[in-house]
Amino acid sequence: MSWEKVKLGDVSESCLGKMLDQRKNKGTYKPYLANVNVRWGSFDLDNLQEMKFEDDEDERYGIKYGDLIICEGGEPGRCAIWKEELPNMKIQKALHRVRVNEEMDYRYVYYWFLLAGKQGALKQYYTGATIMHMPGQKLKEVVIDKPPLDVQRQIGHYLESFDNLIDxxxxxxxxxxxxxxxxxxxxxxxxxxxxxxxxxxxxxxxxxxxxxxxxxxxxxxxxxxxxxxxxxxxxxxxxxxxxxxxxxxxxxxxxxxxxxxxxxxxxxxxxxxxxxxxxxxxxxxxxxxxxxxxxxxxxxxxxxxxxxxxxxxxxxxxxxxxxxxxxxxxxxxxxxxxxxxxxxxxxxxxxxxxxxxxxxxxxxxxxxxxxxALKEARDRLLPRLMNGEIEI
CATH class of the missing domain: 3.90.220.20 (DNA methylase specificity domains)
Structure with a gap:
């Protein structure tokens, strides 16, 4: 099945988190996510660090339910969906926050990244000779499939059911x-x-x-x-x-x-x-x-x-x-x-x-x-759902 292809930057807005700088940062200490806290599909929240954020930075560096948090380096593209696990959370510069518009289902976009990561399809957007990164501009250029919104929602809901059981x-x-x-x-x-x-x-x-x-x-x-x-x-x-x-x-x-x-x-x-x-x-x-x-x-x-x-x-x-x-x-x-x-x-x-x-x-x-077993079943279905081979 052939679906429309779009650049991620055309169907979402994104930004990098805040630079950690003890000398320059001002404001109130608040918890933030770093690269090490992001897994594929989940977050490790046991050892969160804090840095200073000013009140007018809440909108820029804050995250909310449905945001996709994507690693800029380490394993570029590794990501998870933020589901308000903790209140008032922010992100550090090593992470992108991607907020999709009304044309896209955030769960579908996450599973697209999961499949792309498994297949090595994100490597074309990496920069760096030794340490790989995916800077903001490259992230915006990532080309993703865009099925009809109702199909996106069906795919996202079905695959999420596996991850809910795992969670x-x-x-x-x-x-x-x-x-x-x-x-x-x-x-x-x-x-x-x-x-x-x-x-x-x-x-x-x-x-x-x-x-x-x-x-x-x-x-x-x-x-x-x-x-x-x-x-x-x-x-x-x-x-x-x-x-x-x-x-x-x-x-x-x-x-x-x-x-x-x-x-x-x-x-x-x-x-x-x-x-x-x-x-x-x-x-x-x-x-x-x-x-x-x-x-x-x-x-x-x-x-x-x-x-x-x-x-x-x-x-x-x-x-x-x-x-x-x-x-x-x-x-x-x-x-x-x-x-x-x-x-x-x-x-x-x-x-x-x-x-x-x-x-x-x-x-x-x-x-x-x-x-x-649940991950194996999900991963077998993942490519077949994402390429339209199986209809839900």
Whole structure:
């Protein structure tokens, strides 16, 4: 089916966010979105920064429901629809705000960008030899398909139904993970574990417990030192810090893995711990991959449950930050794992914690598998809907 083609600048108005300049910025501190806060289809709002905005800048840099927030650099074109997740939000210069006119459905335009990003169709609008950007003028020149408005709305509504289910699952996942964190803190930090009323505390540790270092409760495998020549677009994804933050994306490099020792394989359920740049830890939940250097794959010792190790890492991240070294890229030296200590319970308490936390984790992994299936189904339908092959 042949649809009209238009330039994005002819059916929308757009602007870049505000430059962060501590010396020149005036006004009241307000939260803003930066490039790092924008994912494909969603926003990471856990660690928002603030800068000063004057009252007359609210209209220019403010965003409202239905605005498309598009990355100018990093992965140019990556975008999400703002749905008033938080009030009074602004954007930094690394982001474009695109507000479509009455001829376009904002959901349809988002899904057009999602497909274009997957197919590499946005690269023709990039500038820069090493670091790619999509400046405002290039963004306005992006040529998109323009089906009739009712068709746009049908496509947007249908594809959005998949993402709404994914979003609901993500909310459940967050609640389950928060429940595990609260349980860990109550039992192993506040020491309000089952039967604590009848246990003596000796030197700050319950009787029958120990206080080992993080190095003593698990094995830490540093990833494989992949070279640029090892990167291609086929095989298993190479799991780096970026993939920990964003998941597997179209630009994630791959390798067939034949020359990589098996110990560097990553599967769903593995604990990953980044020890350079940005300290973070998680349970891997995506497709099988290959572990890149600067990440640890963490294997709990016998008798120590996976969730206890993960929560111990998360609980001690601030301590690790104080032990990082390096002037440009901060990282943890392997020996520093011996300098951070945790409360290790008796096996009876460990098993009780595992009986609860492992159930939560299995629920999380099940929801994550559902999300993977929903994304796969959406992505199969996406090109067929956007080119008119399927009519709704």
């Amino acid at each position: 609901n699952n993500q909310k459940q996942i967050k609640l389950l993970e928060e429940a595990t964190q609260r349980l860990y803190k109550e039992w192993f930090v506040n020491l309000h574990f089952p039967g604590h009323e009848n246990v003596k505390i000796v030197d700050g540790v319950p009787e029958g417990w120990t206080k080992p270092s993080m190095n003593d409760i698990a094995d830490y495998l540093n990833g494989y030192a992949f070279k640029p020549d090892d990167w291609n677009d086929k095989g298993k994804p190479i799991i780096k810090i970026k993939e920990m933050n964003e998941g597997i994306i179209p630009t994630t490099p791959r390798n067939d893995g034949r020359a990589i020792p098996e110990k560097y394989n990553v599967i769903a359920g593995d604990i990953l711990f980044s020890w350079s740049a940005t300290l973070a830890a998680m349970i891997w939940d995506s497709e099988d991959g290959l572990l890149n250097q600067h990440l640890f794959k963490v294997t709990p010792n016998n008798g120590v449950c996976r969730e206890y190790v993960l929560q111990s890492i998360l609980k001690t991240l601030d301590e690790f930050k104080n032990l990082t070294t390096g002037s440009t890229m901060k990282h943890i030296q392997r020996g520093k794992l011996k300098e951070v200590f945790v409360n290790l319970p008796s096996q009876e308490i460990m098993d009780k914690f595992a009986s609860i936390a492992d159930v939560y984790r299995e629920m999380v992994l099940r929801l994550q598998k559902q999300n993977s």
